[in-house]
Amino acid sequence: MNKRRFVAERRQAWRRFAELVDKIDENTQAKLSPADAADFSRLFREVCYDLALIQSRDWGHGMVGYLNGLVTRGHNCFYSAPPGNLAHVVRFFTTGFPRVFRKNIGYFFAACALFFLPLAVSWAVVQADPSLAQRVIDSQSLQQMEEMYSEKGPMQKHKDDAAGEFGEQRSAMAGFYVQHNVGIALQCFGRGILFGVGTAVTLLYNGIVLGAVSGYIISHGHGDRFLSFVISHGSFELTAIAVAGGAGLIMGDALVHPKERTRLESLRSRGGEAIQIACGAAVMLMIAALIEAFWSPSAAPSTWKYVIGTLLWVLVYLYLFVAGMGGPQTETGENRENAPNAL
Secondary structure, eight states: OOHHHHHHHHHHHHHHHHHHHHHHHHOTTOOOOHHHHHHHHHHHHHHHHHHHHHHHHTOOHHHHHHHHHHHHHHHHHHHSOOOOHHHHHHHIIIIIHHHHHHHTHHHHHHHHHHHHHHHHHHHHHHHHOGGGGGGTSOHHHHHHHHHHTSTTSHHHHHHHTTTSHHHHTHHHHHHHHHHHHHHHHHHHHHGGGTTTHHHHHHHHHHHHHHHHHHHHHHHTTOHHHHHHHHHHHHHHHHHHHHHHHHHHHHHHHHHHOOTTSOHHHHHHHHHHHHHHHHHHHHHHHHHHHHHHHHTTTSSOOHHHHHHHHHHHHHHHHHHHHHTTTTOHHHHHHHHHHHHHHHO
16 A cells, blocks of 8 residues: 555544544543544544554654644543643633634624723713713712812722721722622623623613713823723723623624524524633623722822733733634644645
């Protein structure tokens, strides 16, 4: 048997084995069906034999490298102990969540348009004419927010008494922020079931309110205290609201455009990824709550808060757009498609 005929006969078996290995790699806690398990065991032995045969006949380093990679991955799947729940969670948040986020990146951009654009417009309009804020928020709430960031307000007391009474309250504040922030994310996500309209309205409303509050506080001369307070946790909080909104829009689109499926089948098919994205957004909001409770009101100089806050914004977007790229799954996928054809 010559090399060309050997590759033609064995290519399908190699690809089938690679698919089974990828299936295990993509979900470390997945259990193969009895038929797949039998295929895996049989194909693992065959690939090992194929590797030994190719090495003995010196049919090229490319083919040896490809099959050696398959054998190594198959050995790891067969003999390694399954990771615990914690390892699975860590793997999801370090690589899985950013990957599924980027797979559905268009919905995130749509959510950003629905959230950040109204925020920017209402901010600019209210900062130019503070009286317009009362059309969005009642005057009593506006007065309380202005007092909060004044020179003698609660935010300043947090700085002056970091180790005293206010310092002891920070754990309680963190719990409140977690409940409040995650609640907003769940609203943005859960209201997607209303064909996406609920999510869109929630994003628009929160964007307008946050923009009006920001413009009003800054227009009254409290810009430095306000911006130095929000810049750090805002990177996680504001981005996570848009991420959760994107997850809600996925559900809405699944209901509006089910294609050949029923709406229920479409929702089941696409709902898994939407839930994963929403879970990632919830964790981001928990991180934001911790920063908001312990770092944002600290006595650190404003300059340091601006520096750390800017770095956190960069970190958040590097995580979402870069984490998990070029990992083993991508590389092996490319090898699976290209290596046999190149031999």
